[in-house]
Amino acid sequence: MNKFTHQQPVSENVLFRFLISPERRIFRHLLFIVSIGAVLYNSASVIKNPVVIFTYFIVLFYVNMYLLVPKLLFRNKNIAYCFAVIGILVVVAVCGYFFNPFNKDHGLNIPLFSFLTVLLLAASASIKLFQKGMMDKQLIYELKQSKTDTELEQLKNQINPHFLFNMLNNANVLTRKDPEKASQVLVKLSDLLRYQLYDSARDKVLLTSDIHFLEDFLNLEKVRRDSFDFLISKEGDLSGLQIPPLLFISFVENAVKHNNDPAKASYVNLFFEVRNNQLFFKCINSKPVLKPEANPGGLGLANIRRRLELLFPASHSLRIEDDAETYCATLTIKL
Numbered sequence: 001m002n003k004f005t006h007q008q009p010v011s012e013n014v015l016f017r018f019l020i021s022p023e024r025r026i027f028r029h030l031l032f033i034v035s036i037g038a039v040l041y042n043s044a045s046v047i048k049n050p051v052v053i054f055t056y057f058i059v060l061f062y063v064n065m066y067l068l069v070p071k072l073l074f075r076n077k078n079i080a081y082c083f084a085v086i087g088i089l090v091v092v093a094v095c096g097y098f099f100n101p102f103n104k105d106h107g108l109n110i111p112l113f114s115f116l117t118v119l120l121l122a123a124s125a126s127i128k129l130f131q132k133g134m135m136d137k138q139l140i141y142e143l144k145q146s147k148t149d150t151e152l153e154q155l156k157n158q159i160n161p162h163f164l165f166n167m168l169n170n171a172n173v174l175t176r177k178d179p180e181k182a183s184q185v186l187v188k189l190s191d192l193l194r195y196q197l198y199d200s201a202r203d204k205v206l207l208t209s210d211i212h213f214l215e216d217f218l219n220l221e222k223v224r225r226d227s228f229d230f231l232i233s234k235e236g237d238l239s240g241l242q243i244p245p246l247l248f249i250s251f252v253e254n255a256v257k258h259n260n261d262p263a264k265a266s267y268v269n270l271f272f273e274v275r276n277n278q279l280f281f282k283c284i285n286s287k288p289v290l291k292p293e294a295n296p297g298g299l300g301l302a303n304i305r306r307r308l309e310l311l312f313p314a315s316h317s318l319r320i321e322d323d324a325e326t327y328c329a330t331l332t333i334k335l
Contacts, residue, residue: 032061033058036054036057036058036061037054057120060088060117060120060121060124061120061123061124062124064120064121064124064125065124065125065127065128068081068084068085068125069081069124069125069128069129070128072084073125073128073129074132085118085121088117088121089114089117089118092113092114092117093114168189170185170220170224171185171186171189173224174224181223181224184223185220185223185224188216188219188220188223189220191216192213192216192217192220195209195213195216196246199213199245201245202245203244204242204243204244204245205242205243205244205245206240206241206242207238207241207242207243207272207279208238208239208241210243210245210246210247210248211232211234211238211270211272213249214232214248214249214252214270215232217249217252217253217256218230218232218252218256218268221256225260225266227261227262227264227265227266228256228260228265228266228267228268229265229266229267230267230268230269230270231267231268231269231270232269232270232272233269233270233271233272233273234272234273235271235272235273235274235275236272236273236274236275237274238272238274241274241279241335243279243333244307244311247304247307248270248281248283248331250301250303250304251281251283251301251304251329251331252268252270252283254301255268255283255284255285255327255329256268256285258285258287258288258327259285259286259287259288259327260288261286261287261288261289261290263288263289263290264289265286266285266286266288267285267286268283268284268285268286269282269283269284269285270282270283271283271284274335277334277335278332278333278334278335279332279333279335280330280331280332281330281331281332281333282328282329282330282331283328283329284326284327284328285326285327285328286325286326287324287325287326287327301329305318308331312333312334315333315334316331316332316333316334317331317332318330318331318332319331
């Protein structure tokens with residue numbers, strides 16, 4: 001089954017999920033503690049009291065990560081954080097002068113020990129800043145996704161009432177002119193509403209179902225207008241392909257709305273083709289001799305443009321060709 005690709009959230013990356021997920025916090029801490037212990041174990045020949053050094057590194061790491069960085073760096077108190085680091089280094093130097101946890105034969109290299117302290121502080125601060133950055137990025141993604149979903153739902157809701165109003169108005173006109181045709185319209189309208197109320201509520205529908213919906217819509221229009229004809233062409237393997245619901249109805253609605261011509265027969269031709277991992281859609285309609293003042297695009301086309309930008313931001317192209325006799329909309333979507 002083909003699916004359209006969307007940007008993946010940060011949380012779906014395995015490495016990022018390990019580094020920022022609260023559920024994996026205990027594994028991250030165990031990995032750090034084991035790493036520090038392994039380094040000190042391999043340095044036992046120059047360390048008189050490895051437990052003291054191990055405790056110092058662990059306490060320093062977590063005090064910086066869970067106290068200094070959140071309370072100072074995250075609150076833009078950079079100068080206070082620098083003074084805190086300098087204070088730690090002074091305490092280390094003074095304590096190291098009177099209490100040497102290393103082997104007495106080697107003595108305490110205060111510059112080296114200070115460098116290791118700064119390195120450990122930088123490492124813990126970097127980890128915390130990285131986690132915060134990834135969590136902020138994830139939050140931004142979720143907010144954007146929520147906004148996108150809300151806007152898509154609003155756009156889809158704009159389509160349904162507009163379409164329903166047109167069809168009910170058509171049926172109302174036919175009840176006076178031709179009750180039999182009005183009955184046919186209402187039967188077909190019930191099928192269309194069933195699709196809109198149930199199938200279009202889902203995120204994806206089968207392309208074949210959406211085409212069948214368009215066919216019912218055009219058949220309904222053919223019942224209403226004797227001088228109207230349509231064609232639906234399908235090429236390639238369309239079976240199993242899923243698309244967002246009501247993706248093409250705005251094109252067809254506009255085509256039907258703006259091609260009514262009492263002087264001659266009018267038509268709407270739809271072409272669907274799947275080729276080279278792309279879906280090609282073309283909607284061609286005739287234009288009346290007397291051109292309507294309204295813009296053929298209208299609100300429906302503005303909605304579909306916005307939906308396409310939200311659904312396929314970098315994987316679609318839409319071309320509009322408007323000449324003297326026909327109006328053509330061509331849409332290409334990468335699968």
